Amino acid sequence: MSTMRRHDTIYAVVGSPEARDVVTAPAEKYAARRMRSEAQESRTSFFCSIAVGGCGSKLKLAAGDMRIPYFSHAPQAVCDLSDATARDGYTHLAIQEELKRWIEGTTSLRCDLEVATSDRKGRSDLVVRDAEDTHRLGLEIQLSPLTHAEMQRRSNIYLKCMNHVQWLYGHEEIQACRSQVERGGYAFRVRIDMETKECDLGYFGFHGGGSLQTAWRPLRDWIVRRNGLYSPSIKSVLEEAKAKAEIEHASKPKPPPETYQSIYTGLSEEYGSVLTAEYAAVRERVIAAIYRSARKGQLDESTAVELLVWLRDLTKHSAWWRRQLLGPGRKGPEIVIRVLEVYRSQKQ
The missing domain is CATH 3.40.1350 (Trna Endonuclease; Chain: A, domain 1)
Structure with a gap:
């Protein structure tokens, strides 16, 4: 158990610790002060929600001049909620x-x-x-x-x-x-x-x-x-x-027919002959995912060619491929998405 920092939450529930009516502290101090005044007039209280794993204690809506408004625990309150868990x-x-x-x-x-x-x-x-x-x-x-x-x-x-x-x-x-x-x-x-x-x-x-x-x-x-x-x-x-994607696709220069297939075939043969079986399998999964996405129409051919050429010239160790491109449990489109992300980040 650890004492919660007083500024850690911008959320609360209204009425009781078991309530499910969530409120958010307004970012603007005057709006927060109005919320606080209205709650006082209606004798409404804010609480740390038990339903989300909170401590259930009463919260105070702080709306000072120096910091963004937030719901504050009492100094003696103990709560396990972290920022991410509360959010x-x-x-x-x-x-x-x-x-x-x-x-x-x-x-x-x-x-x-x-x-x-x-x-x-x-x-x-x-x-x-x-x-x-x-x-x-x-x-x-x-x-x-x-x-x-x-x-x-x-x-x-x-x-x-x-x-x-x-x-x-x-x-x-x-x-x-x-x-x-x-x-x-x-x-x-x-x-x-x-x-x-x-x-x-x-x-x-x-x-x-x-x-x-x-x-x-x-x-x-x-x-x-x-x-x-x-x-x-x-x-x-x-x-x-x-329709928008098709227009963007039509505006890109088309590679020669079967270019991506020939690159894929060449890469498969190259990896199979020069790498150990384990490393060849890792790279094969990556390029196969790109190839299948292109054949299904999920990835346009010109982008597939760009990715395959980049992978062909990539000198990273195969452990990097496994960690960065393949990852635990990734399959098909997930691999393609990750390859696109890494490719674009390295091209920036």
């Missing part, structure tokens, strides 16, 4: 509440939060069910790192007591999110403005030309289906993104 925890809590409010306010469905599975081995963020409780949809909000294997393990637990599970990722870098794109073509993402509590959902996937993007739409543009969330208007957003 993710309160964001997760706010998203849960906003999704529940939206679902119950626009449908006849029920929405329960933090529902334990029948075997007590898991706890689902949101369970959406019809009035007869004949069909259950689980919505899982994931803001912290998660592997594909762990996502599958948890999904299997949830599916023992519900019909469908849909994951909503807060960050596109989450490995499970990338893996879902590789296997299904897209993944779902979620974000929220912590001051206004406006929440958006989005499709994350390839939009043409090797570009991974998220197409966002506000909650009002989504509907709840038996097997998950769907946005009728997202189709036009995806089509616009695809």
